[in-house]
Amino acid sequence: MAGIGSSLEFSGSLTSSSLPPPRTRIFKIIVIGDSGVGKTCLTYRFCAGKFPEKTEATIGVDFRERLVDIDGEKIKIQLWDTAGQERFRKSMVQHYYRNVHAIVFVYDVTNAASFRSLPAWIEECQQHALGSEVPRILVGNKCDLRDSLQVSTDTAQQFADSHSMPLFETSAKSPGGPEEGTHRDSDHVEAIFMTVAHKLKSQKPLILSQPPAESRGPTVNLSRARDEGGRGWSCSSC
């Protein structure tokens, strides 16, 4: 299960003034979907800020990280770009699903088969004990290829609703951004992953707590709040 429920505790003879700065939290987000839907491009776009010139099929898993500032806290967003091809997944699959904080399911809006595969990807997550308490989102990629659309927004939205996931339609390739209008395909890759990070941070605020008065000594516990178990969340900024 997700490791973000675990507490980060500093105890012993430390006083609050001598506490080391809290270490940077890492949010592990796995990106899952059929081969060729654009997982590498989406993760690269978020972490490197641009569309990659060339990609090859992912073998096993690739990691990409980006340090972001959320409400004054530095958080490392660690994206696990998983292989879509079965033959490249086998040996690594157990590692993907350890200590996952959030899941991003990706399909290609120009490839109906990639959309039809989603139940199998969801099932695989369930088989690895990722329950509904782990935030998940659905991303339809390649919205720049409007003329080749095979999955309508309505169909995708129905699917997302039935699985209590927010839906984002985007393009790892097009510049995107609010200046491009209010239509769904302007959902920005940046905003999508930042929304996930905000959700995780709001579920797991880092709080300074003290033990009950009777046992209070020089110890200060720095711990994370318990999981609120929120579901059915949505993007407020997109």
Ligand SMILES: Nc1nc2c(ncn2[C@@H]2O[C@H](COP(=O)(O)OP(=O)(O)OP(=O)(O)O)[C@@H](O)[C@H]2O)c(=O)[nH]1
């Ligand atoms: N037009 C367009 N092409 C895209 C977009 N995203 C990815 N592609 C292209 O789709 C192809 C596959 O992209 P990848 O990111 O490698 O796909 P993947 O899901 O990581 O594939 P696997 O590693 O095999 O699982 C590449 O040729 C990309 O250039 C997009 O938003 N728009």
